[in-house]
Amino acid sequence: xxxxxxxxxxxxxxxxxxxxxxxxxxxxxxxxxxxxxxxxxxxxxxxxxxxxxxxxxxxxxxxxxxxxxxxxxxxxxxxxxxxxxxxxxxxxxxxxxxxxxxxxxxxxxxxxxxxxxxxxxxxxxxxxxxxxxxxxxxxxxxxxxxxxxxxxxxxxxxxxxxxxxxxxxxxxxxxxxxxxxxxxxxxxxxxxxxxxxxxxxxxxxxxxxxxxxxxxxxxxxxxxxxxxxxxxxxxxxxxxxxxxxxxxxxxxxxxxxxxxxxxxxxxxxxxxxxxxxxxxxxxxxxxxxxxxxxxxxxxxxxxxxxxxxxxxxxxxxxxxxxxxxxxxxxxxxxxxxxxxxxxxx
Numbered sequence: 001x002x003x004x005x006x007x008x009x010x011x012x013x014x015x016x017x018x019x020x021x022x023x024x025x026x027x028x029x030x031x032x033x034x035x036x037x038x039x040x041x042x043x044x045x046x047x048x049x050x051x052x053x054x055x056x057x058x059x060x061x062x063x064x065x066x067x068x069x070x071x072x073x074x075x076x077x078x079x080x081x082x083x084x085x086x087x088x089x090x091x092x093x094x095x096x097x098x099x100x101x102x103x104x105x106x107x108x109x110x111x112x113x114x115x116x117x118x119x120x121x122x123x124x125x126x127x128x129x130x131x132x133x134x135x136x137x138x139x140x141x142x143x144x145x146x147x148x149x150x151x152x153x154x155x156x157x158x159x160x161x162x163x164x165x166x167x168x169x170x171x172x173x174x175x176x177x178x179x180x181x182x183x184x185x186x187x188x189x190x191x192x193x194x195x196x197x198x199x200x201x202x203x204x205x206x207x208x209x210x211x212x213x214x215x216x217x218x219x220x221x222x223x224x225x226x227x228x229x230x231x232x233x234x235x236x237x238x239x240x241x242x243x244x245x246x247x248x249x250x251x252x253x254x255x256x257x258x259x260x261x262x263x264x265x266x267x268x269x270x271x272x273x274x275x276x277x278x279x280x281x282x283x284x285x286x287x288x289x290x291x292x293x294x295x296x297x298x299x300x301x302x303x304x305x306x307x308x309x310x311x312x313x314x315x316x317x318x319x320x321x322x323x324x325x326x327x328x329x330x331x332x333x334x335x336x337x338x339x340x341x342x343x344x345x
Contacts (some may be wrong), residue, residue, distance in 0.1 A: 010203055010284045011281055011303045015309070017207045021214030031215060038212055041205035042280040050180025051187040053134050064128045067262050071132045074249050074270030076143055079106040080151060082244060086237050089201045093233045097293030100152065102237055104282060105298045107147040109117040109140025116195050122316035124264030132269040137277055141174045145285055172284060202276060209279045217292025221255050226293065244306055245271045264316055268309060275302040
């Protein structure tokens with residue numbers, strides 16, 4: 001029972017980076033050099049993302065356009081609307097930084113690896129999940145900063161948006177991704193055989209950005225400006241967000257007549273938010289601002305979604321399924337009368 005709620009290793013490493021940044025923050029010239037190195041790591045991360053996504057596999061799932069529209073609507077319409085509603089809690093229950101962080105969380109793309117993994121475990125439509133999760137990340141590199149700009153202005157947030165961030169994202173994230181996609185036929189198979197290397201870059205870049213974000217946040221007085229009741233409210237908001245989206249995507253899938261396999265894909269791809277994309281994007285979009293406070297809701301949501309979706313995937317996997325002729329075996333297969341007569345002879 002307790003193992004279900006134990007954080008995964010990566011989450012524990014993120015907590016360690018957060019604590020290290022809070023206790024031993026990097027400052028001045030060292031922070032500038034480390035920031036340049038982190039930007040290079042982020043560009044390499046998105047290059048590897050592009051090089052790992054198999055275009056043929058992703059294109060094979062694109063024919064299911066109704067499913068992808070539902071996932072897109074959940075990721076970039078339903079979530080942002082809920083984020084705007086959560087913004088009403090600021091500044092009484094949420095600090096402005098945490099409110100901006102919740103809204104930023106709501107406009108992020110879906111995850112890739114965990115969405116596909118949970119869909120596979122639960123017995124869902126894996127090709128469609130690969131396409132939906134991949135498309136969400138590609139589209140999100142453009143849609144996310146635009147939604148941040150529009151919604152933060154609508155909410156009247158003090159965390160302003162620099163339109164130059166769109167150009168920075170195109171240069172630092174989308175361009176390396178496109179180059180990786182161009183080289184995917186040559187690099188993809190090699191990267192799949194050397195997954196530990198890509199994992200080091202993937203997780204190392206995120207941990208480095210988290211450390212830098214909280215170093216800057218501590219220097220600017222993050223914890224002194226974030227009371228415990230606001231952190232508790234943030235946890236409740238994350239839980240309510242995830243529960244609401246899981247319930248709505250499940251109900252919408254059934255109402256629209258999707259199969260159980262497609263429902264699983266919609267639920268897992270439409271309810272996830274990507275930490276791997278979110279932390280680097282926050283570092284670019286909110287450069288020079290309270291990035292540590294803004295990514296706090298996302299880091300907490302990351303662990304909450306993993307625990308909830310792991311339990312949900314097990315529940316889907318344990319459901320009774322109809323037995324196919326192939327699974328029934330030759331002994332249970334129905335033999336046509338003509339074939340039975342020939343066998344008797």
